[in-house]
Amino acid sequence: GESTPAGPFVPTKEDYQKVYDAIAHRLANETDYDDGSYGPVLVRLAWHASGTYDKVTGTGGSNGATMRFAPESDHGANAGLKHARDFLEPIKAQFPWITYSDLWTLAGAAAIQELGGPVIPWRPGRQDKDVAACTPDGRLPDASKNQDHIRTIFGRMGFDDREMVALSGAHALGRAHTDRSGYEGPWDFSPTVFTNDYFKLLVDEKWNQRKWNGPAQFTDKTTSTLMMLPTDIALIKDKVFRKHVDRYAKDQDAFFKEFSDVYVKLLELGVPFESKPEDRIVFKASE
Ligand code: HEM
Incomplete structure (x- = not known):
């Protein structure tokens, strides 16, 4: 045949x-x-x-x-x-x-x-x-902006407040590079391990404006080796965002589950x- x-x-x-x-x-x-x-x-x-x-x-x-x-x-x-x-x-x-x-x-x-x-x-x-x-x-989002910008950008994609915070937890990974975004440094001490440390540090650390010639960013009071972007700090300034930051800081399982979904x-x-x-x-x- x-x-x-x-x-x-x-x-x-x-x-x-x-x-x-x-x-x-x-x-x-x-x-x-x-x-x-x-x-x-x-x-x-x-x-x-x-x-x-x-x-x-x-x-x-x-x-x-x-x-x-x-x-x-x-x-x-x-x-x-x-x-x-x-x-x-x-x-x-x-x-x-x-x-x-x-x-x-x-x-x-x-x-x-x-x-x-x-x-x-x-x-x-x-x-x-x-x-x-x-x-x-x-x-895509501009790190120099505030919570209104986060809601505009992620709202356009179809995300709600809780999802915006969960997604931001990806900043547990990696670092900013001066030759890419202009910002500098990692968000936590284990940038190649996915954890809820980003949220823990947002809550537990004191974040000061970094004194340098680069774009406005924040640095941790304890070691001055970590960084947060203005949009990261917006998550603890905004009451609704903050509720989810606190929740994920306390409950890694909840963060992992909600991050996966989003x-x-x-x-x-x-x-x-x-x-x-x-x-x-x-x-x-x-x-
Ligand atoms: C890195 C901004 C949301 C994942 C960065 C960098 C900036 C930035 C400025 C540094 C880039 C560089 O210099 O190399 C923002 C802003 C966000 C946001 C303004 C929202 C308001 C997200 C989301 C994810 C994410 C939703 C993933 C779900 C990452 C990762 C890195 C990174 C993994 C590290 C990259 C590396 O190490 O090369 N982000 N981001 N970010 N972002 Fe975001």
Whole structure:
């Protein structure tokens, strides 16, 4: 009889776990970067790819991976994210069937898990778009602003106050770089481990304005080695935000659960999935 031609490759959950494993493996090997891990900058890449979403026009979001192109790659907020995109190129070469937009979000989920955070259920379905789909500058938050700005930016994506605070807890990871944002320093003492320390420090430390030539930022009274952005301090100045900061500072399990839910939501903004939420993949973390 006639032989059936091979159809397009349809990846299974096992194939996506292989991508996860390759990212985890590369994370474990490439320790000669920043505080010893590309994990934080991968978390930020997935967030900046997704956080351009506008619920009114349905534009932006992780579907498209338009940060591959200028002008979006040159937007000030995206400075430094080339490190994350380049880190993922060998993974893309190894698994050419995955779209960049699926790969970047999968890497964000993998980084949270590999750095000791909660499970981030994830599903594929994003298609890469071309340069014409680049979003205008100004959709991502400006760290020099206050709580009104946070509510405007994250409200445009469709998040409520509680979700805005939970998302901000990602600042447990990584650091600011003078040659990227102009700010400087890590938010806590373990920037490569996902914890609720960001909230604990916001509550327990005294934060003073740092005296330096750089942009206005805060430093901890005890060691003068940590930093908070003006938008981080806005979370303890605002009464409603503060309630959630206090809750997450006291209850790491609540933070992990609520962070997972909201990061999953972030990574899926504006994606026209054919699959259902129950089809999300729960990746097995490395040992
Ligand atoms: C880093 C601003 C929300 C994850 C940074 C940096 C700034 C910033 C200025 C430093 C960038 C650099 O110099 O390398 C803000 C503002 C936010 C916000 C103004 C909201 C008001 C978020 C959210 C997430 C996130 C929602 C993820 C869910 C990260 C991570 C880093 C980072 C992981 C560290 C990156 C690294 O170490 O290279 N953020 N951010 N941020 N942000 Fe945010």
